[in-house]
Amino acid sequence: MLRMGERMPSLDSIENSDNGVVEPLWHSIPLENVFSNLNSTIDGLSTEEVISRREKYGENKLEGKKPRHPILKLLDHFRDPMVYLLLFAAIIAFVADRDDLGTPIFICIALTLNAVLSYIQEAKAEKAMDSLKKLLVCHCIVLRDGMEHRLSIEEVVPGDIVWLEDGLNVPADIRLLEVHQLSINESSLTGESDVVYKEVDICDENSILQDMINMAFMGTVVSSGRGLGIVVKTGMGTRVGDIATGLSGVVTPKTPLEIKLGSLGRYLAMIAIISAVVIVGFNILLAMIDGVTGLALKQVIADQFIIAVVIFVAIVPEGLPIILVITLAIGMQNMSAKNAIVSRMKVVETLGSATIICTDKTGTLTRNEMSVRSFFCGDELYSVSGSGFDPTYGKLRIGKKEIDEQDFAELKVQKGFKLAMACSLLCQNSNIRHIDNEWKGIGNPTDIASAVFGWKMLESVDTFRRKHPRFKEFTFDRNRKRMTTIHEYEGGRWVFSKGAIGPYLSRITHVVENGRVVPIGDTHRDRIGEVNLEMATQALRVIALTARPLSGEEDMEDIDSVESGLIFLGLIGIMDPPRPEVAGAISMCDAAGVRVMMITGDQQMTAMAIGDEIGIIKDDSEFVTGRQLQDLTDDELDLKLEKVVMFSRVTPDQKLRIVTRLQSIGHVVAMTGDG
Template sequence: MHSADVGNDSSDNDVLWHNLDIEQVFDKLSTSHNGLSNDECQTRLDQYGSNELEGKKKRHPVLKMIDHFRDPMVYLLMAAAIIAFIADKEDKGTPIFIVLALSLNAIFSYIQERKAEEAMDSLKKLLVSNCVVMRDGIEQQISTNQLVPGDIVWLDEGLNVPADIRLIEVHQLSIDESSLTGESEVIYKDPMKCSAEALLHERENIAYMGTVVSSGRAKGVVISTGMQTKLGDIASGLSHVETPKTPLEIKLASLGRFLGIIAVITAIVLVLFNIVIALLGGATGPMLKEILSEQFLIAVVIFVAIVPEGLPIILVITLALGMQNMSAKNAIISRMKVVETLGSATIICTDKTGTLTRNEMSVRSFFCGDAVYEVTGSGFNPNVGELRIDSKSITESAMANLKVDRGFQLATACTLLCQNSIIREDHNEWTAIGNPTDSACAVFGWKVLEDGELFRRKHPRFSEFTFDRNRKRMTTIHEYDGSRWVFSKGAIGPYLPRITHVVDNNHIIPISDTHRQRIGEVNLQMATKALRVIALTARPLSADENMDDVDSVENGLIFLGL
């Protein structure tokens, strides 16, 4: 089937994707579990365009320049210039000054806002989010705007759903669809097909663009992108909403109308008053005409004097200085008059992750075997950093002894096995694909033991219980040391009643109150340093135990470290 027959085609807009089996979806989209080829993706990208919501079309620079003349204050000044030119053609200084002032105001404003637009465009290129897809049978990380119908995509907790996706595999997945449906409760997803009559919020096998993964993870196939998604339908109805005027624009418009009214009334009253006096004094004919001409000129002078022709220039200079001060603090202002609006703000609400921080986590401290180690290095490069104790590097022989310690072996194995991140080097830059906490654990495990992907191949996974906000932990079951082992990591609090043993001097023994007190002390020390504390646990799983019973699997755990 050719790419013209897939999801974004108008002939498929009414396809009931939720009512199709997975194989039917694959057939309709000409794709498979191995994803599309890179060549086919490029073909579909050329055909359907980027996976982006269309905003307002960019206006021509000339129209943007004209916008700076559309202001009641500017209209008033232009009227003053025209009247001054007509009333006294010999005095060209006043109208020329007014026109020059208005032109400089418009040009300077346009240049400043153009620079801001260029800076914003550069930032938008840097802020494009990424997702993990399967192409040519290989997992790749790409920008979400490069997604096309038929792509196989992974969803993880905390990520925004990048397109409308028909789910294929689900691992305890719940999605917050409040931005789309208004429902406050999360929706638990299931890959099985739904009835044809299912409403939007009842389609449990579809994840919609713009919604957020609350917990769990999943794999799915993209069925619609960009403006063809459900969110795109909403965006198309909002694209013509006008931007409200800033408080400064409202005040200037009010001031312009007020001064215009005052100038006109004053001029008219003054002219009429002098004409009446002249008539009462017996002025007639040529004398009256001369008086009228003289009074009209006086009225024009009053009109021009009342209008503050220097105000626009002063205003632009003041706002431009404000923009420069903001840019010095790495803040970009799109329109100059917004500077005054920002100054009026009393409360600013902002997202922390990715805005105030880089969303790159690194392990800083490691507690294992009653010793607290420092971990150096930041970022995702596993070749940078080491374990230290008391601010001193660990010797090679001491590190060799650690690697044969039973508790250390299990703890580092837990960091490498109980996570789903991929750490790899791409164009001399180390990157991580996956949850930030998982990525930090994977990098740490690689630093002290070995490559996480190689280690996972040696110890294949049987099952997984993904992290959720109720249990506050993630658990996986692997082949380890010739038997089945449970590895679990998460917040220490919910683990305490489930931990029954510890590793002490290479022996697994029942946990005592002394052990619990020591764990609490170290946990408090780490927490007071503003560190996110993760407990590492494990236990062997006997052959007759049910691997699908999460409550049973996560009981009788061995504490390994923090």
């Protein structure tokens, strides 16, 4: 057993393959071995040890490309075939006629102005991106020498003991020691919208990232609860660091504009040289035919050389680079007005040349805000309008017809509906706030969706909570798959419980029918199962709402008793909905001949539901999973890429492979999203 203050053996056992030592599978070894390998204690590291490890491992941050000197960045804008051609023309013009310096001076001024304007525009974009990065500086609570310290994430080192709290970023890759209803949003790594509930149990050594429930990964966000963990990897050694390492090795290809300008430069040079040679040669030949010899012929040749220079300079468009810079600068400004920062000026033209847009799903095509899309109550299945966390807009529909005010007023007084809304509003721990003209949800995504839905249908969460104070809560766990609370309601104590329908079936004894609570029968169970299946096939996360009155003699502490004899109230179907503008944008891409391809780490059924709603999926569309992609050779993948519109359950390195293969078969690829 690990004792308070006890220190373990050497840190050398976690060295990577550079020293020939095998890296432990942190998720699959006992905690005692984790502490032993990291030479740490439950009290945290000492100050001296922290200094030593910081020198050894460096700052806990992802390393980007080393910044280049401003002069080198400026010189980059002279590295262009068209610029080379113009410089060559200026040199020839200067050598040919030193008395007339107008042309070479104009060319040099134009090229210098072109480089300076390009540099200034890209420097502005770089400065804006640096400002955004400074806004993202985060802190965490670290235990060192038995004392808690609030530190910048960059100061964390392997072996640190770190607290994870609601709303904070996970600062490094961490093996969890304690969890208190801890759930983490890992969509930035996995692409899945649902949060992951964490535990401390040892995982199988072959677990994929999504199944490592005893680990928290750098770049993810704590959705709810609290946890304590030990840092096992920092910076570029983390999972997200592995992704960054893979991307750093990717050579940035030339933009279509750079390729076209290079071709144009070579073409113009060829035309200029051929034209000059033909014309000059023809004139010299005529002079020789006319009998011109000696000094007179030399003068003719000298005159023709000047003519050749004039032809060469005339053919080369010295104003083209500056015109391009001005045009692209206007494009950068227009994109900036749409809150898009362009790091390289020529990328503006590349976006217009894209033949395929590869997009992540969560947070890009969708809002990354779980919302109730369907509601089953009183034997009627409704669709719910509105999306995101805005509780001020949302109506019920039957089919495509919206329920009118009179019908909705009648529905609101029905017993089953009132109890269902009470369950939505009370059996959850989220907070909905209006901040900076935007609605924000704080807490578990399912709780937020439930609370927003109840607010849309009944009244604000805070108002309803004040009317019905909470006596007791049984938090959600992975085994029960439900959450239960006890509140003051209708003059007594009521149990409200929500969760996955499967574990509930044996605990539900009644339903609400025509305003009366009646025993549940086979017909009711069949109908519930039918609606549950219908929602599930639409890739909705189905949550059952239940309740029951609690008699005065019943013990509120007996969870098994409290969660028995429940009344079924309804089902809600939750989903991360598409952004409202996405379908229109995809139609515009289709009209422009640009294919849109979804590449996500989420489940295929969920991805297909979103793809169908926004119009990505066509009759002849094909779909590939990460497991199928793994078995494809590059040649087989190249053939499939012409028809595939969706890749699901893919890893970051597979996403990189897809983009690389698309480029290899001639596509100009735009990639968007955090995947």
